[in-house]
Amino acid sequence: MGQTIVIDPVTRIEGHAKITIQLNDHGEVADAHFHVTQVRGFEKFVEGRPFHEMPSLMARICGICPVSHLIASAKACDKLLAVHVPPEAKNLRRILNLAQITQSHALSFFYLSSPDLLLGMDSDPAQRNVFGVAQQHPQLARDGVRLRQIGQQIIEMLGRKRIHPAWVVPGGVSEPLTAEKREAMLAMIPEGIEIARRTLGWYRSVLDLYAEEISAFSSIRTLFMGLVGEDDQLEMYDGSLRIMDADRHIIADGLKGDDYAEYINETVEPHTYLKSPYYKPMGYPDGVYRVGPLARLNLVNTCGTPLADEELLFFRTLDTQSSFHYHYARLIEILYCLEKIDQLLHTPDILSDRVRAHAQPNAYEGIGVAEAPRGTLMHHYKIDRDGLITYANLIIATGHNNFAMDRGVKEVAKRFVRGASLQEGMLNRVEALIRTFDPCLSCSTHAVGQMPLQIQLLDPAGGIVEEIKR
């Protein structure tokens, strides 16, 4: 009988999860799992609520990416109204979504993952955080703070609040953009682009230092899924879904979000509350896929903005199956988002006051799909004759990645963890694999105190053989 290592909670991610690593009698990794240990229940408790409350209610799922839920939810409600959202309103929603992706990616890269990259996987865990980065690499820390501010300030200018804005409504947005706000947003873009390019330059220069992790994080090969826009370009708001295999061969294209139930199924594993979706025609687990920045850049031909496309050329030279390159893809997407916001703010009618279509419910079912920072987000609602919700199903971006995270943990643990000489840095590499996906598990804004990382080696009777605490 072997031993079990438990990493609980997993740190520097959004939400609560733990990792268990089962060792065999020789101290080698026999198995490992990623467990999501919280349950939220939003799909159930929104039943009976009026459909028009959904965007605001669903935004409460998450304090990091409320905008993503707001947008997917509003798109589902647009379908319930059966209206055509004015194009200017769509572009304003796009800007909000791109700002959200910018600030969320900045949080993931600069606050959560850069400590591993800058200070080292084996560095002192007490200092391996954004404040440790601030002390040793203040410019990079300032850049992270500023990029996040730019995203948040654009969200605040559009939605009046940086967290839980209620500006996106069924049928469009609640008020148009003013010229003053447009100019204020445009003024921030050049600085953001300069920061993104500086960070990309630095990141490319240190990639070789992580050759072993890049290799270890590529051991799980999966399909990829995400929205693709016209001309095979990166698209975060509309478009159709594409599924690609590990060799970047398209296996399904032009899939409509409305038909997701025909090609996506979800399975439940006993060790986690997070469901595992998969591509139905290939079955489980062959049909599992990854979503998010790495998937999106693999799926498209170009980003559609000049500077991001320059970076994409180098990205294509890498082994883009490796989940390690989520980091790089995330940085490229920050650059893309800022360029795209600039483009959209320069569209001729962006200040139009026709930003909302009004109607009563005209359909009993609506599905909204958009790209969130972490990947494809789906909201599916059904209502009764009174417009009250009778059914809600959400497939969140992190859920799509569940299988890849779970199996990735096992492969990385096998590569780095040695039970006989357990080191904190070994376990940090297992966590680092999870961080590449930037999972958003709770989406809770209110942490209660500081939660230490606890790693325990247990004997067969459950006794603690060895313990590491952060």
Place this chain on the structure above:
Amino acid sequence: MILIIGYGNPLRTDDAVGQTIASALEGWREDLHILTVYQLTPELVDPISQSDFAVFIDARAGETPGAVIVEPVEAQADADISVGAFTHHVSPPALLGAARTLYGNAPAGVLISVGAASFEYGSTLSPQLQAMLPAIMEQVRAIIETSQPSP
């Protein structure tokens, strides 16, 4: 410029008292810059570094409801800043320390805590704290006036 940061969860009754007080200070003096946030996060170091005086206002458990507690906030030394693995919530001294490290300026700071009667779900303060709010506001204004460093 005096930076007022009121923080707490506005859906947890008295946890919102920091945000409530900060919002109510709007228009009291011309040199105030007011922020209301759920919790203290690293990006606050930028506005903090641009201020002359940072006032943090929060709810506190385990105190007499309505009691106003004042503590000076000193910038934490670099070596002592350790937020562990979680970076969603940061202490006022750590924020002042980071403001100095990153931007070269750590203003004087003060933490004003208000004893809470309830942290239950709810979008308004508890009746107890609501009734005491005018008196609390008066104390907070006096604290800011007297704690503010001389120019």
